Amino acid sequence: DIVVSQSPLSLPVTPGEPASISCRSSQSLLHSNGHSYLDWYLQKPGQSPQLLIYLASNRAPGVPDRFSGSGSGTDFTLRISRVEAEDVGVYYCMQSLQPPLTFGGGTKVDIK
Amino acid sequence: EVRLVESGGAWVQPGRSLRLSCKTSGFTFGDLAMTWFRQAPGKGLEWVGFIRSKLHDETTGYAASVRGRFTFSRDDSRDTAYLQMNSLKREDTAVYYCATGPISWYTFHYWGRGTLVTVSS
Numbered sequence A: 001d002i003v004v005s006q007s008p009l010s011l012p013v014t015p016g017e018p019a020s021i022s023c024r025s026s027q028s029l030l031h032s033n034g035h036s037y038l039d040w041y042l043q044k045p046g047q048s049p050q051l052l053i054y055l056a057s058n059r060a061p062g063v064p065d066r067f068s069g070s071g072s073g074t075d076f077t078l079r080i081s082r083v084e085a086e087d088v089g090v091y092y093c094m095q096s097l098q099p100p101l102t103f104g105g106g107t108k109v110d111i112k
Numbered sequence B: 001e002v003r004l005v006e007s008g009g010a011w012v013q014p015g016r017s018l019r020l021s022c023k024t025s026g027f028t029f030g031d032l033a034m035t036w037f038r039q040a041p042g043k044g045l046e047w048v049g050f051i052r053s054k055l056h057d058e059t060t061g062y063a064a065s066v067r068g069r070f071t072f073s074r075d076d077s078r079d080t081a082y083l084q085m086n087s088l089k090r091e092d093t094a095v096y097y098c099a100t101g102p103i104s105w106y107t108f109h110y111w112g113r114g115t116l117v118t119v120s121s
Helices: none
Strands: A004-007 A010-013 A019-025 A038-043 A049-054 A067-072 A075-080 A089-095 A107-111 B003-007 B018-025 B034-039 B045-051 B060-062 B070-075 B080-085 B094-100 B115-119
Touching (some): A004 A089, A010 A019, A019 A089, A019 A107, A038 A067, A049 A067, A075 A089, A089 B045, B003 B094, B018 B034, B018 B094, B018 B115, B034 B070, B045 B070, B060 B070
Parallel strands (some): A010 A107
Antiparallel strands (some): A004 A019, A019 A075, A038 A049, A038 A089, A067 A075, A089 A107, B003 B018, B018 B080, B045 B060, B070 B080, B094 B115
């Protein structure tokens, strides 16, 4: 199974400031088609997860453009250009290259 | 509007069975794979498995932790996916989510709100 890890575990943020979360996989998520199969989800308090970014850098419909994803192979980053209060929650990266799909342990983002 | 509504969660004793449903609307159910996830209390997300569409022979895939005990099925005429859980263990206690998406079986734009399964004596 592909192991996915995230850092940091917890991220206190200041509204209006940037924030970033790292995700690393135990093996390359780069497919021969050129895509890296790494997705980002946000689970807001009391809610179901919601898709933010798929295939490493593609923003899902309706996701604000302050969210961006980058990386390839085994190292990935989710960036929030200017954090807003509504961005609090737990962020998960997930590899979708092969079953079993596996998640990072999550990064809890809250307001300082 | 796309909706996924899970139901069937309950308190159940170890070793017993339970069937969860995921009723959908707002999209052509028969075209898409359905995937199940779970989240134990206070823990992260865990992929449980999937069932693909008829076009893909309703292929299924299971996490090792549930293989042989859980079974996915679907009724396209009812726009509903099912998760049959047998031989339940305490470690199966979790909120169970169904999810799907229009791009691929492994990208999840749409999620239900989840249904809680508690396995305890």
